[in-house]
Amino acid sequence: MEPFTTLTGVAAPLLRPNIDTDLIIPKQFLKTLVRSGLGRNLFHEIRYDAAGAELSDFVLNREPYRRASILLAGPNFGCGSSREHAPWALKDFGIRAILAPSFADIFYTNCFANGLLPVQLPMEAIEALAAAAGPLTVDLAAQEVRSGGLCYAFEIEPARKAVLLEGLDEIKRTEANLADITRYEAHRRSEAPWLEIRNH
Amino acid sequence: MSPRTLYDKIWDEHMVAVRSDGSSLLYIDRHLVHEVTSPQAFEGLREAGRPLRRPNAILSVADHNVPTIDREKGIADETCRLQVEALEANVKAYGVPYLPLLDDRQGIVHVVGPEQGFTLPGTTIVCGDSHTSTHGAFGALAFGIGTSEVEHVMATQTLPQRKSKNLRVRFEGALPPGLGAKDLALALIGRIGTAGGTGHVMEFTGAAVRALSMEGRMTLCNMSIEGGARSGLVAPDETTFAYLQGRAMAPQDALWDQALAHWRTLVSDEDAAFETDVVLDVSALAPQVTWGTSPQWVTDIAGRVPDPERVASEDDRQAMRRALDYMDLKPGTPIADIPLQAVFIGSCTNGRIEDLREAAAVARGRKVAAGLRALVVPGSGLVKRQAEAEGLDRIFLEAGFEWRQPGCSMCLGMNDDRLDEGVRCASTSNRNFEGRQGRGSRTHLVSPGMAAAAAVTGHFTDVRRLMGI
Numbered sequence: 001m002e003p004f005t006t007l008t009g010v011a012a013p014l015l016r017p018n019i020d021t022d023l024i025i026p027k028q029f030l031k032t033l034v035r036s037g038l039g040r041n042l043f044h045e046i047r048y049d050a051a052g053a054e055l056s057d058f059v060l061n062r063e064p065y066r067r068a069s070i071l072l073a074g075p076n077f078g079c080g081s082s083r084e085h086a087p088w089a090l091k092d093f094g095i096r097a098i099l100a101p102s103f104a105d106i107f108y109t110n111c112f113a114n115g116l117l118p119v120q121l122p123m124e125a126i127e128a129l130a131a132a133a134g135p136l137t138v139d140l141a142a143q144e145v146r147s148g149g150l151c152y153a154f155e156i157e158p159a160r161k162a163v164l165l166e167g168l169d170e171i172k173r174t175e176a177n178l179a180d181i182t183r184y185e186a187h188r189r190s191e192a193p194w195l196e197i198r199n200h
Numbered sequence: 201m202s203p204r205t206l207y208d209k210i211w212d213e214h215m216v217a218v219r220s221d222g223s224s225l226l227y228i229d230r231h232l233v234h235e236v237t238s239p240q241a242f243e244g245l246r247e248a249g250r251p252l253r254r255p256n257a258i259l260s261v262a263d264h265n266v267p268t269i270d271r272e273k274g275i276a277d278e279t280c281r282l283q284v285e286a287l288e289a290n291v292k293a294y295g296v297p298y299l300p301l302l303d304d305r306q307g308i309v310h311v312v313g314p315e316q317g318f319t320l321p322g323t324t325i326v327c328g329d330s331h332t333s334t335h336g337a338f339g340a341l342a343f344g345i346g347t348s349e350v351e352h353v354m355a356t357q358t359l360p361q362r363k364s365k366n367l368r369v370r371f372e373g374a375l376p377p378g379l380g381a382k383d384l385a386l387a388l389i390g391r392i393g394t395a396g397g398t399g400h401v402m403e404f405t406g407a408a409v410r411a412l413s414m415e416g417r418m419t420l421c422n423m424s425i426e427g428g429a430r431s432g433l434v435a436p437d438e439t440t441f442a443y444l445q446g447r448a449m450a451p452q453d454a455l456w457d458q459a460l461a462h463w464r465t466l467v468s469d470e471d472a473a474f475e476t477d478v479v480l481d482v483s484a485l486a487p488q489v490t491w492g493t494s495p496q497w498v499t500d501i502a503g504r505v506p507d508p509e510r511v512a513s514e515d516d517r518q519a520m521r522r523a524l525d526y527m528d529l530k531p532g533t534p535i536a537d538i539p540l541q542a543v544f545i546g547s548c549t550n551g552r553i554e555d556l557r558e559a560a561a562v563a564r565g566r567k568v569a570a571g572l573r574a575l576v577v578p579g580s581g582l583v584k585r586q587a588e589a590e591g592l593d594r595i596f597l598e599a600g601f602e603w604r605q606p607g608c609s610m611c612l613g614m615n616d617d618r619l620d621e622g623v624r625c626a627s628t629s630n631r632n633f634e635g636r637q638g639r640g641s642r643t644h645l646v647s648p649g650m651a652a653a654a655a656v657t658g659h660f661t662d663v664r665r666l667m668g669i
């Protein structure tokens with residue numbers, strides 16, 4: 001996976017609370033068999049009208065936000081469905097970092113699997129960054145967000161930070177524990193034999 | 201050992217390793233797979249040349265994309281068909297157990313797992329689907345995951361996890377007649393909000409929960425994700441064991457006894473610490489109806505659409521105004537005056553036999569209101585068969601409901617069961633998000649009884665009135 005270190009770019013404000021993954025990528029685009037190509041369908045229902053024409057008042061249809069690589073959002077971003085199509089669509093559009101006061105758990109985890117950085121900042125900070133409207137820098141190593149004269153520190157769990165900074169493959173990491181897994185399975189078979197599935 | 205919660209116990213039992221970076225590797229006992237969130241995971245395995253570690257720990261089924269009418273003729277929509285075919289090819293290639301489309305056992309993954317006895321107390325269960333929380337009704341730690349995690353489980357039978365906090369919900373008092381688990385769930389989310397459970401595992405306790413059937417407990421745990429918690433839990437008890445005994449994939453004979461002895465230990469210790477406690481008195485609860493585009497925006501049948509201008513925070517005001525605009529509702533409108541054009545009874549929240557019985561009891565001898573379209577979609581083939589054996593299909597058909605084949609259907613409208621723009625629907629599903637049931641569609645979440653009452657009256661009606669309660 002592509003590492004995430006420092007990102008400078010346009011930050012698009014979409015400050016409503018509880019943006020759910022149905023809104024990020026609606027169901028009709030979940031029929032795909034691949035991870036790519038979903039960027040044009042991102043926020044489909046609020047980005048296009050019923051005939052497929054762009055809605056001019058939607059932020060990602062306006063300059064300079066068409067080129068946004070950062071999203072500023074309200075609390076509980078990514079709630080609802082577990083669909084990883086949401087981070088796939090964001091990434092395919094060009095978004096690499098999302099700044100919000102809080103994230104739903106599954107979406108938060110899904111971001112890291114795709115090299116996207118979810119940054120938790122208080123709503124006042126998000127609003128100040130939106131008002132600043134200039135280019136924004138997200139510095140993962142320093143755990144800082146900077147824009148003009150503004151600078152905010154953010155928290156991130158060290159293990160997750162490492163995954164992004166080094167672009168680690170989680171499955172490969174877990175394969176280092178294969179002996180532990182095999183040992184655990186043997187132990188379970190003797191301690192909880194009813195868990196073995198026979199009647200398929 | 202210090203006192204532990206049920207969640208702590210299941211967690212401890214599944215710990216494979218604590219890694220140097222502080223994350224834990226958790227063993228996964230059971231994995232449910234459906235057609236929408238698995239193709240890229242299989243593809244990932246294939247590209248990396250990795251084997252699937254335990255094909256037998258998986259149960260797979262197509263549910264989201266499947267037609268609920270004339271299924272015997274195949275799937276007409278090409279993209280839907282391709283996705284189901286991809287699942288069939290993948291499970292075949294990797295030797296994964298699969299319930300085919302025309303099998304009686306096919307259905308919504310969260311209805312099928314418990315029905316087959318695949319879901320067991322004390323297990324860890326995952327699925328690329330947020331409503332995996334449903335299985336927590338059995339005292340299983342069950343949670344939704346993304347497709348990358350699906351691939352991770354397929355490859356390693358584990359997941360790197362961070363421990364959540366413990367949240368205890370205590371429902372005090374007895375639920376009044378005519379109300380059910382859906383009302384409990386909606387009232388709770390109304391109280392704590394859709395982010396209220398974020399970072400927590402919720403354990404449901406109290407007499408009202410103990411009194412619930414397994415179906416009701418599943419409804420409740422199903423909705424924990426709508427309250428922000430990845431998992432909900434109900435400690436297993438005699439109700440749980442009675443439901444499981446004799447199910448196709450449940451343990452039998454000596455293994456059953458051994459399992460039972462263990463399952464009886466699966467309760468939170470008396471002095472176990474919960475980081476968060478929520479107490480809700482349910483003895484005066486009335487049937488719940490959502491009015492907005494988030495499950496937290498809920499009131500009861502006697503309530504009115506609230507006024508955004510009376511809300512303190514500007515952000516909330518704006519969000520509410522937007523929701524009312526989308527829902528085409530005016531502040532102050534009595535909930536009972538809201539007219540409906542559609543009713544959907546089904547989904548992993550309320551598509552089980554008990555839900556259909558509840559709706560049929562209201563529909564019996566009545567007629568669906570003129571101009572209203574009402575759909576009943578059983579959660580599985582077995583639910584459908586059982587309902588037909590009880591004559592529920594006749595009751596629905598005679599009342600003017602459509603009686604369909606099992607699947608997710610209008611809960612999210614990936615198949616042809618969608619609402620048109622502007623159509624207002626009373627739905628027994630779990631999400632009323634913008635566009636959830638079709639672009640521009642308007643969803644109100646209710647219990648099966650309330651949905652049936654809405655169908656036969658054409659507007660929201662207190663189901664207790666129709667039941668003579």
Ligand code: SF4
Binds near residue numbers: 308309
């Ligand atoms: S019924 Fe609805 S919520 Fe349940 S799994 Fe299907 S789409 Fe998801």
